[in-house]
Amino acid sequence: MLGGRLFGPRPGVITVVDPPVSASYARKARVAFFAVSSVVGVSTAAVSAVFLHPVLAVALGVVAGLVCGVPAALVTLAWPVLRVLWWWSFEAVIVAFVVLGPALLADLTHPLLALGFVLALAGVCALARPVRCWLVAWSWCLVVRHRLRVCFADVIRSSATRNRSAVLPLILWARPTPAGERVWVWLRPGLDQSDLEGKTGKVAVSCWAGEARIVRASPRFAALVRVDLTRRDPLAGTIASPLAVFIGHIRNEAATPVSPAVPPVGLDLADVPEVPAEQPRGGRR
Amino acid sequence: MSPVLVATTPDDTAVPLGPTLSIFDPVYIGIDEFGHPVTVPLIYRNLLIGGEPGSGKSALLNAVVAHAALSLDCRLCLLDAKRVELGQWRRCADAFVGPSLPDALALLSRLQIMMDRRYDYLEECERRKVVPDDRYITPYLIALDEFAYYSATVGKKAQREEFSELLRDLVARGRAAGIIVVAATQRPSSDIIPTSLRDLFAWRFAGRCTTDSSSDIVLGHGKAQQGWTANTISPTNPGAGLLIAEGGTPQLVKVAYLDDATCAAIARYAATLRNTVASKPQPRVAA
Numbered sequence: 001m002l003g004g005r006l007f008g009p010r011p012g013v014i015t016v017v018d019p020p021v022s023a024s025y026a027r028k029a030r031v032a033f034f035a036v037s038s039v040v041g042v043s044t045a046a047v048s049a050v051f052l053h054p055v056l057a058v059a060l061g062v063v064a065g066l067v068c069g070v071p072a073a074l075v076t077l078a079w080p081v082l083r084v085l086w087w088w089s090f091e092a093v094i095v096a097f098v099v100l101g102p103a104l105l106a107d108l109t110h111p112l113l114a115l116g117f118v119l120a121l122a123g124v125c126a127l128a129r130p131v132r133c134w135l136v137a138w139s140w141c142l143v144v145r146h147r148l149r150v151c152f153a154d155v156i157r158s159s160a161t162r163n164r165s166a167v168l169p170l171i172l173w174a175r176p177t178p179a180g181e182r183v184w185v186w187l188r189p190g191l192d193q194s195d196l197e198g199k200t201g202k203v204a205v206s207c208w209a210g211e212a213r214i215v216r217a218s219p220r221f222a223a224l225v226r227v228d229l230t231r232r233d234p235l236a237g238t239i240a241s242p243l244a245v246f247i248g249h250i251r252n253e254a255a256t257p258v259s260p261a262v263p264p265v266g267l268d269l270a271d272v273p274e275v276p277a278e279q280p281r282g283g284r285r
Numbered sequence: 286m287s288p289v290l291v292a293t294t295p296d297d298t299a300v301p302l303g304p305t306l307s308i309f310d311p312v313y314i315g316i317d318e319f320g321h322p323v324t325v326p327l328i329y330r331n332l333l334i335g336g337e338p339g340s341g342k343s344a345l346l347n348a349v350v351a352h353a354a355l356s357l358d359c360r361l362c363l364l365d366a367k368r369v370e371l372g373q374w375r376r377c378a379d380a381f382v383g384p385s386l387p388d389a390l391a392l393l394s395r396l397q398i399m400m401d402r403r404y405d406y407l408e409e410c411e412r413r414k415v416v417p418d419d420r421y422i423t424p425y426l427i428a429l430d431e432f433a434y435y436s437a438t439v440g441k442k443a444q445r446e447e448f449s450e451l452l453r454d455l456v457a458r459g460r461a462a463g464i465i466v467v468a469a470t471q472r473p474s475s476d477i478i479p480t481s482l483r484d485l486f487a488w489r490f491a492g493r494c495t496t497d498s499s500s501d502i503v504l505g506h507g508k509a510q511q512g513w514t515a516n517t518i519s520p521t522n523p524g525a526g527l528l529i530a531e532g533g534t535p536q537l538v539k540v541a542y543l544d545d546a547t548c549a550a551i552a553r554y555a556a557t558l559r560n561t562v563a564s565k566p567q568p569r570v571a572a
């Protein structure tokens with residue numbers, strides 16, 4: 001998303017449309033460079049001046065400042081790319097395992113043995129229902145984290161005229177629930193829960209879910225919100241009340257009375273005389 | 286889980302009667318959308334139940350009444366314009382009112398007098414509310430099904446207004462005297478239940494509603510805007526609804542269902558228990 005315009009506007013080039021992201025990272029990189037190099041440089045110089053000649057100490061300070069400032073600036077500049085790598089790190093690890101594992105196994109043992117092992121594992125994953133459900137549930141969690149990020153980016157972009165400084169929230173942790181997924185999100189300055197209110201429909205759409213709920217997750221931190229995504233309905237069945245179990249032993253003691261003392265007469269419309277006696281207006285609205 | 290009631294016969298032998306509950310315990314409602322049990326403490330609270338016809342309001346009312354009937358430290362007053370929804374609990378209740386507005390008014394007036402006397406008593410004792418194992422004050426659960434029948438359908442306008450006013454007084458002041466009001470109606474709009482009364486109900490349950498605005502009427506203004514609307518509940522899923530209780534945010538719950546036979550069995554059991562306790566003045570409760 002951000003990798004394309006990584007290195008900001010070149011000096012002398014006037015951009016008509018301000019590329020906010022890359023420009024801000026270039027600016028941040030400059031600030032990081034000056035801040036880190038000056039702090040490290042001055043403190044190194046100050047400390048080494050105690051032991052060395054002042055000129056040497058200053059030279060050492062400049063070198064130390066450069067050595068620390070340049071990497072800091074580079075990391076800040078490359079932060080959008082590092083962030084994307086971080087976002088996909090889990091998937092990358094899984095892919096590495098899936099690709100490298102069998103290869104390593106084939107290298108260590110016989111290729112046919114490795115093939116058999118891989119097929120058996122795949123078979124278990126696909127055929128054993130608990131394993132399959134578990135895998136599907138956790139895969140949805142991975143998918144949802146990315147979809148939520150897309151969604152939040154959209155929210156920030158659409159409210160960009162109001163606050164252009166909003167930062168993408170941190171997607172902390174996702175776990176499956178019987179209904180779908182539950183994701184904890186740490187909002188960063190520029191966004192709050194009211195920005196997300198009324199966007200639950202959009203969140204549900206972008207996460208390919210049926211419904212989304214965004215609630216505050218912590219009374220202490222307004223920044224911590226919980227997104228509940230619903231894709232299945234665990235409430236479809238009938239729930240038995242524990243009270244039925246509670247007094248279970250008396251359940252069969254006597255049959256429920258089927259015919260009360262009232263004789264079953266007059267239960268059809270034909271049994272009711274045409275002009276009824278004056279009665280209060282009954283029934284529902 | 287619960288204390289077992291033990292009765293003492295005249296020749297001083299203890300007879301265990303069976304398990305009982307307490308109205309001071311949270312009431313089991315059902316499960317939430319993540320499969321966890323949902324319990325709601327009802328003491329010092331009032332619950333308003335709304336939802337379209339067939340959304341499971343009476344089923345929830347029955348679940349609450351069942352708990353209260355099994356709680357020997359709670360007395361029941363039932364008002365049910367349909368008579369059959371709460372009719373099974375008739376023998377456990379101190380008072381049962383069918384589709385009769387004058388009877389309902391008489392009952393509510395008596396309750397109001399009782400409430401005032403309770404406050405006199407509490408004032409004398411320099412106390413502020415009922416507590417568990419109170420010697421003289423037992424909590425009352427007032428269960429009201431088909432609210433609209435009494436407040437907007439039958440009788441003269443003055444009577445209906447009197448009904449709403451009496452109920453508002455009970456809801457407003459009854460909390461500390463141990464009066465719990467649980468009312469169910471299809472659409473608690475202002476023509477059915479005055480807004481000043483509706484807003485006193487701390488806890489809400491909205492079964493499926495036909496529109497977002499109907500859902501907002503039950504749950505409170507602006508909930509649909511925040512994504513909480515009982516309109517999204519499937520019409521084929523009675524008993525599912527949004528519950529506002531502790532925590533304040535709505536949660537999707539499915540009410541546990543008591544079928545007719547189970548209800549009748551629990552009611553019979555509770556009635557026996559209550560009769561036994563009434564005839565034997567000194568029941569012991571063993572942990």
Ligand SMILES: Nc1ncnc2c1ncn2[C@@H]1O[C@H](COP(=O)(O)OP(=O)(O)OP(=O)(O)O)[C@@H](O)[C@H]1O
Pocket residue numbers: 237238239336337338339340341342343344345471492523524525539540541542
């Ligand atoms: N929790 C539940 N689980 C399963 N089925 C339920 C549940 N609650 C209600 N039902 C089914 O829905 C039917 C209607 O429920 P109920 O009588 O409680 O609706 P209601 O909202 O009180 O309707 P009305 O407005 O007509 O009084 C019940 O007969 C029962 O079959």
Ligand SMILES: [Mg+2]
Pocket residue numbers: 342343344370430
């Ligand atoms: Mg009903």
